[in-house]
Amino acid sequence: MAITATTLNGAVASTDTSIRLTSGTGAAVGSFVRIDSEFVRILDITNTPTVAVQRGQVGTLGAAHTTLAPAVIGLPSDFENVPEPRSYSYGADGAITIAPGFHLLKKATAGAYTLANPSQADNGIQLVFTSGTAAAHVITGVTIWDGTATANTTLTFTAIAGASCTLVANNGAWNTLSLEAVTPAP
Numbered sequence: 749m750a751i752t753a754t755t756l757n758g759a760v761a762s763t764d765t766s767i768r769l770t771s772g773t774g775a776a777v778g779s780f781v782r783i784d785s786e787f788v789r790i791l792d793i794t795n796t797p798t799v800a801v802q803r804g805q806v807g808t809l810g811a812a813h814t815t816l817a818p819a820v821i822g823l824p825s826d827f828e829n830v831p832e833p834r835s836y837s838y839g840a841d842g843a844i845t846i847a848p849g850f851h852l853l854k855k856a857t858a859g860a861y862t863l864a865n866p867s868q869a870d871n872g873i874q875l876v877f878t879s880g881t882a883a884a885h886v887i888t889g890v891t892i893w894d895g896t897a898t899a900n901t902t903l904t905f906t907a908i909a910g911a912s913c914t915l916v917a918n919n920g921a922w923n924t925l926s927l928e929a930v931t932p933a934p
Contacts, residue, residue: 750774751822756783757797759840760817762810765800767819772796774821782820782827785834785849786811790821815839816854837880844887846917848873852880853905859885863892866917874925878912879905891921892932900932 752774760767760783767788769775775796781788786808792800803810806827816839834849844851844863853859866873879885885905892900892915899921905911911929915922924932 751820751826754819754821756813756815756817756819756839759815760813762812763803765803766795766798767801769797769799769819769821772799775799776823779821779823780805780827782822783813783817784811784836786813787827811845813837814842814854818852844875846870846873846875848875851875851877853877853883853885854880855883855885856881858883858907861885861887863887863889863922865890865920866922868920870917871919873917875915875922876912877903877905877915877930879909882907882909885911889922892924893921894924894927894932898934900934902933903927904931904933905929906931 754769754771757768757770775790775793777790777793779790787806788801788803789805790799791802817837836845837852837854839854841860844861846866884907887903894900903913906929908929913927913930914925916925
């Protein structure tokens with residue numbers, strides 16, 4: 749069986765036992781769905797494109813996922829040589845998950861996202877944000893440093909797909925490593 753790409757058609761909480769896909773093509777009992785970085789196993793396809801699932805498979809943990817999160821469907825053997833990306837997607841306004849990896853901002857209109865300060869235990873983790881849509885997304889944080897003497901509280905993405913920034917956690921704050929078509933402001 750080939751891997752089939754789709755998206756979630758609705759947000760999913762970390763404990764939900766069913767998910768609604770945009771397309772059920774390729775869904776079969778026993779196949780896996782990789783949503784962001786979580787693997788789930790399909791248990792029932794009676795109501796496809798809504799499928800019953802067992803969460804947190806292949807060593808992953810159940811996690812919350814937003815509308816339009818990328819979902820890849822395949823048999824367990826289809827994923828053997830596919831590296832598991834650490835990715836998160838956001839199709840609606842809300843809080844950003846503090847976890848290292850790739851964070852895709854997918855809301856069709858301007859997104860309003862919040863980013864809490866990292867803890868001391870988070871020191872060194874990197875978050876890469878990219879706009880997947882041509883919308884002026886805004887991430888609001890508490891302490892975001894960009895190499896100037898003033899801490900910033902917002903990062904505004906230019907309304908182009910591909911605007912991006914990379915943040916690293918350091919001593920309870922976020923430091924910017926790169927900004928591409930993203931403007932920090934106090």
